[in-house]
Amino acid sequence: MIRDCKNPPLAPRKSSVDLSFLQLLHLADSGFPIGALAHSFGIESLVAAGLLSAADLEIFFRGYLEEAGVVEAVFCRQAVLIARESELEFPRARWLEINDTLAALKPAREVRAASAALGRNFLRAALALGESDILRKALEATEVSSVDEPCDCDTHIIEHSPAFGLVGGVLQFEEDAIVLAYLHQMASSFVSAFQRLLPLGQTRAAQIVWDLKPAMMEAAGRSAACSLDNFSAFTPLVDWGAMEHPALPTRLFIS
Numbered sequence: 422m423i424r425d426c427k428n429p430p431l432a433p434r435k436s437s438v439d440l441s442f443l444q445l446l447h448l449a450d451s452g453f454p455i456g457a458l459a460h461s462f463g464i465e466s467l468v469a470a471g472l473l474s475a476a477d478l479e480i481f482f483r484g485y486l487e488e489a490g491v492v493e494a495v496f497c498r499q500a501v502l503i504a505r506e507s508e509l510e511f512p513r514a515r516w517l518e519i520n521d522t523l524a525a526l527k528p529a530r531e532v533r534a535a536s537a538a539l540g541r542n543f544l545r546a547a548l549a550l551g552e553s554d555i556l557r558k559a560l561e562a563t564e565v566s567s568v569d570e571p572c573d574c575d576t577h578i579i580e581h582s583p584a585f586g587l588v589g590g591v592l593q594f595e596e597d598a599i600v601l602a603y604l605h606q607m608a609s610s611f612v613s614a615f616q617r618l619l620p621l622g623q624t625r626a627a628q629i630v631w632d633l634k635p636a637m638m639e640a641a642g643r644s645a646a647c648s649l650d651n652f653s654a655f656t657p658l659v660d661w662g663a664m665e666h667p668a669l670p671t672r673l674f675i676s
Contacts, residue, residue, distance in 0.1 A: 445594050448547070448585070449602035451609050455542035460535040461614040461674040463662030468618045469669055472658070475621050479629050482608055486636045488654040490607065494600045494644030495652050496523045497586035501599055504555060504590025511558040516587075517577050520563070522649065524578045529663035533578065535676035540579035547588045555591050559584075597641060604637040605630075617673060 451457065467473040473481055499519045503512055520540070527533045544560045547553070563577040582603055589599030612626050644652075666676060 441592065441594055444592060445589070445598060445602050448588060449606045451606065451613060453543075454546055455539050457539055457606075457610045458613070459674060460539070460610075460676045461618070461666075462532055462535060462611070462676055463529065463659050463664075463666060464611060464614050465618060465672065465674050466662035466665040466669060467658065468615070470662075470665075472662075473615075475615075475619060475625070478612070478615060478621070479632060482611060482629070482633055483636045485611070485656065485659065486604065486608065486633065486640045488656050489659070490604055490637070490640040491643050491647065492523075492526065492652055492654045493582040493607065494604060494641055495647045495649070496580065497582040497589075497600050497603050498596060498644060499649065500583035500586030501590035501596050504587050507555045507558075511555055511562070513558070513562045516559055516562055516583075519583055519649070520578050520580045523580045523583065526654070527660075529660050531666050531676040532660070532663045536581045537578040539581040540584040543581060543584040543588065544579060547584075553591050556588065559587055597645070600641045600644060601637055604640055605634075608633050608637065614674065 447453070464473065496519055500516075503516055503519075506512065524533050524537070527536070541560070541563070544556055548556050548560070560579070563579050585603045585606075586599055589602070590596075594602075609630055612621075612630055615621055616623075616626055663676060666672065666674075
């Protein structure tokens with residue numbers, strides 16, 4: 422029997438998918454206007470040095486998710502908690518602390534700058550979609566240093582993963598879904614960066630991101646058992662690649 426889609430039955434078909442699912446897909450889309458396409462986070466240096474090829478790309482990203490991915494997920498979760506606990510008063514000091522702490526864990530200046538740019542752009546883009554007192558206060562908190570919090574700079578950094586977690590928490594998405602969406606966006610961005618550096622077909626790129634999904638699940642699961650006092654990551658090759666990036670004779674990416 423062929424249904425007439427122009428004249429549907431009076432009772433609409435119920436769906437288990439709600440608006441929040443579509444909103445989360447929107448925020449995690451690689452085309453979300455935050456400037457992610459301009460950054461490789463050191464991958465460009467590794468490719469230039471012959472240390473990363475299409476053959477070992479999936480193994481490389483799997484290891485990256487196991488280390489840096491877990492750390493980013495921990496801070497993403499912390500920001501979700503801040504959003505959930507901010508109904509009465511925004512915890513400015515705590516928000517600054519998680520962002521400054523995550524930035525301090527990144528030894529490469531280019532990585533810190535890249536994540537700060539994406540984080541700030543993400544908050545601004547989210548505010549453009551809909552007004553939020555919490556997001557507004559989070560953005561304003563990083564633009565002016567408090568007298569009670571001495572700092573030798575005029576601004577604090579907004580890291581990308583806490584920004585993503587805060588927005589997701591404000592929109593009341595489920596915590597694990599927020600973390601997985603962030604990790605998926607991160608992996609997709611890295612694979613996309615590699616595609617612009619060396620030959621990697623669309624089909625193979627899609628396959629790599631598809632095969633990385635169990636690693637994303639594992640990283641998200643491990644992060645749920647961690648706190649700001651009991652996590653660690655060791656990514657010396659990626660850190661070296663980011664530090665070496667300014668010395669490349671030609672560069673396609675900012676970082």
